[in-house]
Structure formats: structure tokens, C-alpha cells
Amino acid sequence: MCGIVGFIGNKNAKDVVLNGLTRLEYRGYDSAGLSLFNSRYQTFDVYKDEGRVQKLVDSTKNAAFSNIGIGHTRWATHGRVNKENSHPHYSQTRRFIIVHNGVIENYQQLKDQYLRNTILTSETDTEVIAQLIETFSQTLSVEIAITTTLKLLHGSYALLVLDSNDPEKIYAAKYKSPLIVGQGVDGITVASDLMALIGYSTDYHALDDKTFLVARKEGIRLFDLNNESLDLHFKPIELDDQDTTKGEYAHYMMKEIHEQPSVLRRIVTNYYEKEKSLIKSEILESIKSSDRLYILAAGTSMHAGLIGKQLIEKMTSIPVEVHIASEFAYQKPLLSKNPMFILVTQSGETADLRACLVLINQHHYKSLTITNVPTSTLAREATYFLELYAGPEIAVASTKAYVAQVAVLSLIAHELSNQSIDIRKELSIAATSIENFLSSEEILPLVREYLTRRNCFFIGRGLDYHVSLEAALKLKEISYIQTEGFAAGELKHGTIALIEEGTPVIALISDPKINNNTRSNLKEVQARGAKTFRIVMESCKQDGDEVILENVHPLLTPLVMVVPTQLLAYYAALERSYDIDKPRNLAKSVTVE
Ligand code: AGP
Numbered sequence: 135m136c137g138i139v140g141f142i143g144n145k146n147a148k149d150v151v152l153n154g155l156t157r158l159e160y161r162g163y164d165s166a167g168l169s170l171f172n173s174r175y176q177t178f179d180v181y182k183d184e185g186r187v188q189k190l191v192d193s194t195k196n197a198a199f200s201n202i203g204i205g206h207t208r209w210a211t212h213g214r215v216n217k218e219n220s221h222p223h224y225s226q227t228r229r230f231i232i233v234h235n236g237v238i239e240n241y242q243q244l245k246d247q248y249l250r251n252t253i254l255t256s257e258t259d260t261e262v263i264a265q266l267i268e269t270f271s272q273t274l275s276v277e278i279a280i281t282t283t284l285k286l287l288h289g290s291y292a293l294l295v296l297d298s299n300d301p302e303k304i305y306a307a308k309y310k311s312p313l314i315v316g317q318g319v320d321g322i323t324v325a326s327d328l329m330a331l332i333g334y335s336t337d338y339h340a341l342d343d344k345t346f347l348v349a350r351k352e353g354i355r356l357f358d359l360n361n362e363s364l365d366l367h368f369k370p371i372e373l374d375d376q377d378t379t380k381g382e383y384a385h386y387m388m389k390e391i392h393e394q395p396s397v398l399r400r401i402v403t404n405y406y407e408k409e410k411s412l413i414k415s416e417i418l419e420s421i422k423s424s425d426r427l428y429i430l431a432a433g434t435s436m437h438a439g440l441i442g443k444q445l446i447e448k449m450t451s452i453p454v455e456v457h458i459a460s461e462f463a464y465q466k467p468l469l470s471k472n473p474m475f476i477l478v479t480q481s482g483e484t485a486d487l488r489a490c491l492v493l494i495n496q497h498h499y500k501s502l503t504i505t506n507v508p509t510s511t512l513a514r515e516a517t518y519f520l521e522l523y524a525g526p527e528i529a530v531a532s533t534k535a536y537v538a539q540v541a542v543l544s545l546i547a548h549e550l551s552n553q554s555i556d557i558r559k560e561l562s563i564a565a566t567s568i569e570n571f572l573s574s575e576e577i578l579p580l581v582r583e584y585l586t587r588r589n590c591f592f593i594g595r596g597l598d599y600h601v602s603l604e605a606a607l608k609l610k611e612i613s614y615i616q617t618e619g620f621a622a623g624e625l626k627h628g629t630i631a632l633i634e635e636g637t638p639v640i641a642l643i644s645d646p647k648i649n650n651n652t653r654s655n656l657k658e659v660q661a662r663g664a665k666t667f668r669i670v671m672e673s674c675k676q677d678g679d680e681v682i683l684e685n686v687h688p689l690l691t692p693l694v695m696v697v698p699t700q701l702l703a704y705y706a707a708l709e710r711s712y713d714i715d716k717p718r719n720l721a722k723s724v725t726v727e
Contacts, residue, residue: 339366
């Protein structure tokens, strides 16, 4: 949620920052801005406006060379989407320039207490930080003015600060929102995530909370908030350009849908050495010794968690509860005596989950984060973490990460169980089933025929019910069709009232035991005018079924059943000419609560 990038070095900062912002745009795309040093007037210029990074690229075409700069791409939290509220923000005299990702919860209070005589030019919480630094810098050194300000902030921040009086430094600090510093031959880049560093840095250090750094061309110094020096720990960057481009596809989402078979195969390769599982035994022991598992997650990851619950409960005797992170954090349920927590998250930065983990750590409970980003906050702060190996997921709508989450949860369930499933083989059968479907899919005609209304339903039973929740989220988030996922048998208990002539109802059917039950529910809605079609596993196939998928192990059907629904969402958005990879009002990494 919001992307920030800063650069100081031997290159034109404009290029590094704009390229970085383009790569981070999935984090927020309401507006974009950039600040560069203007050596003629010895000040920092600010270029910003609502809209995409491309607009900023155009408006900064003629900006002169500057070896220092900071930029921002915004997902609005405080204040409307307009030029004034876009970052960077100046302090009152224009001495300090700041970009920020996060939310300052006590900004009004800080304004009332310290800034009564300051005229603020935006509605943002961020501007308050710039003004406070300027106020304190009247009597304190800049570094102390910054740390004094940081100590007053409640909420979350990753921020970069420039000082016009000393244009050879970038100050950076972090609390709860992610921030990474990279070094390369041409200079130092500070950014919200690793992707912005590709091509410019060879090594990175992920900042800890409540740390503060000063980057100069010559090097980086790191401090705590008491201005005590700290050591930096650099690791090599293993991402490359290939991971972050669309390749032959028109959209990242389509590329990521097509990557799903290889993601499943990569998971098998990374988690097994021949037959031996590489999941650390202490993780499995901790799970086994707990009396109940609590899976916490949000959105798509929560839907993967629901499948995980089914898999773990079906393969082991450990009870599992699944909770929406934002609810759990403030409405903690009655916990078992010896709980263990599994946090499922693509980004590893979701603020709602972070709030849960803070609570979990306060009580010294054990936790496992399953994430795609091993450098992320939630990976670092949990007792254990397991990687998804899905590769960077850039489309806001999550696809391959969901499949990877379900697969990794299935490995955990398998390693805890006594059942003799050859999970490696079963996952590779699932990969092939997806691949075969993708190579011959004919989803677009179904979209044209059925998804013509403003609403839609997915129905299913058992695992298919949980997949239908994910199918509905995907369709609504990118095509803006109001969609609900429903337990097929539950529809008649009220919601069937919404069915009218032409309402699309899509049934997911993968379990022969309940095949006919779901089909009866379809008949009920057909009788009331619904236009229905079916996505089925071969084992459940009947004449006239529209989408038929090759059989996979009965517990792994979600991996395959979800894929046609991802394509339905994709083509429905394409038909409406919507921005598939960057749907309205959303951002990829939700770092505010
Ligand atoms: C769905 O397509 C979304 N991108 C969203 O629901 C996402 O799964 C949710 O915000 C949680 O994000 P996380 O997996 O990064 O924690």
C-alpha cells in the first residue's frame, strides 16, 4: 500500500526512481510523485499529480540531471485523490521533502499540539511529519529532529526525507511498513520492496522497525531511535528482470495464471529431496504438540486457509480454526490451551495480520508464516516461516499465490498425517491437469454468454464451497460484477430471493458424493430463471457440462477448480476494458489496518 523509492549515487536519480515506482505501482496507483534536486536554484523540485506513474514519466521528461531523488506511488488513506494530497510533501519553508507509506493515527493530535501556527497544504497525515521535522530542526540537528518526530508518531510508517540544506543525504526510517536499502556500484536505493532494486543494487538490507538510516553516496549509516549506531546485514538480491515482466502476455494476471503449473512443480522441488520432506522437523513438531491450529489471513489468502483447514482436519486429527485477520486482532476468540498460529499471506506485509502477530508474540505463542516474500515482516517476526516459491506476483488479483498457499498447506497436512498419499506425484498430476486445461480453455465464449449482468453467484459444496468464495472475490475485484460465493445447499435459505430471470449461477462440482446434491440446487435456481453453467471434475461429468477438468486427488481439487474461475474473472474484466492488473480502489500489499 503505497510504494516509495529513493536513490543517491552516480546515476540520474529520476531514472532509478521512476523505474522503481513503475515496478512498485501495484502497491497503489491513485497518484505518483517525485522530488529531484535542482542545482541551479539549490532546492528540491517536486513533480506530482493524481494518476499513474506514466503521467509522471511524461511530466518529468525535461527535468535536469539530479543524483538524488525520492518518489512515491499512492493508495489514498487520508485525503482525497488529488494533486495536493499526492506525495512528496514539503515542510512549510520547503526545506524538508518527504514521502511516506503508512498511517499516522495521532496526526490530528500532533497537529493541535505542535503545529498550531503552521499552514498545512494537504489533507494528509504525512504532511504533519514534514512539518514536525522542520519545527524540531529549528533547535535540534536534523538527525535528532527526525528521531524526535519519529518517537511521537503512532501508527505505521516507512518514510524518506530530503533536506534542501544538505542535498547529499536521504534519511529513511521504518515502523511496521516495509523498507529495504540496496547497494550497487552506482549508488544506494531505498524502497518499499526488492523489486524496485532490480538492476540497481546487488545486495540489500531489510530495515527493522524503529531503525533509521542516513544514505550518502559514500555509504549508509544505520541507527536506532536513540541515535545509537547499528550494523547493517546485507544479503544478495536473487530476483531478476524476467521475474517482473509480462513476457508474452498482455497482463500480469494472465501470465501468473499460466505460471501455476510451474509453481506447483517448484514447490515439490523445493520441499522434497527425493521422498524426504524438507519442511523443518521443529515446525512439524510444534504443530503436532499444539492442541489446535489457528489459521489467520485476509482475502484470497483466507480462502486458501479455509482449504488448508479442510486438508489438515481430513488428513490429521488436529482441529483447525480459520479467522479473518482484521477480526481476530481485536476480537480474539477463546483460545485452546496450547494453540499454534499459521499466518497465510502472499505479501507478508498485511497490516491486519501484523496486528495479530504482535498479539501472538506478546503471549509467546508459536507461529508459522506461509508467505511468498521471505524478507517480509511477517516472515521475520513469526517463529517459523515457509516460502511459497510462487515468484513475484504483480497483478493485484492473486492467482498463483493462492494455488501455492493451498499446495504448501497440503504439504503440511501430508507431513502431519499417516495417510500414504504420494503427495509429490499428486501435485504433479494437478500441475498437468491445470496445464492441459489452460492449453485448450474456452472460457471467453462463456463470459460473453453468461456474465452479462451486474450480479453473479458461484455455488459449491465442501471444498468447492470454499473455492466458490475465492471465485467470487476474483470476479468482483476485477470485473466489478457483484458476486457471491455460496454453499450450494444454503442458497434456498434466503439468498435465492435474489435470483431472477437471467441471473448467472455457476456451479463448481468436484466431489462425486455430493454431485447430485449440487445439481439439485442448480435446478432450483434454474426454475427461477437463473442462467447456469457447470465447472466439473471429470469424475462428476454429465452430459452438457460446460467446463470439464482432468481428475486429480480428491483433496487437491481446489488447485484445479479455481483456475477456470480465475479466467472467468480475467475475461469478464477484459470484455469491459477494465484495468485488469490494477483494479480500482485496490492495492497489492495492504499495509494499513
Ligand atoms: C485478492 O486477489 C487480493 N489480492 C487480496 O484479497 C489479498 O489476498 C489480501 O489482501 C491478503 O494479502 P496477503 O496475502 O498479501 O496477506
